[in-house]
Amino acid sequence: MPEQTAPLAIFYIAVGDGGVSGPAIGCGDSAVATSTEPVTFRDQVGPALSRLFANHSRDVGQSGLVNVLYQSNLAYAGGSFDGTTITVYLTGQFLLGGVCDIPRAEAQISFTAMAAAGAQRAAVFVNGRPLAEVLSLK
Known part of the structure; x- marks a missing residue:
């Protein structure tokens, strides 16, 4: 892939927004895309997720958006795209901070990865296990 420079789309959560500002997710929230400054990359999935995971602040500036992953310790290890x-x-x-943070965390990771790849779906694995299984309360 040739190098390109463009802003990255990073998704955060609008708590209680009910799908007004972006896709509706569990607990009546929305997943909302934000843009970074222009970044140079070959594949934007890794840089986008790495940027998301590097943000250890709960509040996203003055936007009112929330980052539920701020206390998590996650790293991008690789990926593939089948079209x-x-x-x-x-x-x-x-x-995470409670039950409602589970769909929020899933949305932040999945929507950020899908936007970066231009994908319709995301399959996320953490330490080799499916994301839903890792986040389940069982």
């Missing part, structure tokens, strides 16, 4: 689904491999641990 429809972006498959992402992460390592690390989640530290």
Whole structure:
């Protein structure tokens, strides 16, 4: 892939927004895209997710958006795209603040990966296990 320079789309959560500002997700929230400054990359999935995981602030500036991953320790380990689904491999641990943070965390990771790859679906694995299984309360 040739190098290109463009802003990255990073998704954060509008709590209680009910799908007004972006796709509706669990607990009546919305996933909302934000843009970074222009970044140079070959494949934007890794840089986009790395930027998301590097943000250890709960509040996203003065936007009112929330980053539920701010306490988590996650890293992008690789991925592949088949034209429809972006498959992402992460390592690390989640530290979330409650039941509603589960769909928020899934949305932040999945929507950021899908936007970066131009994908319709995301399959996310953490330490080799499916994201839904890692985040389940069982």
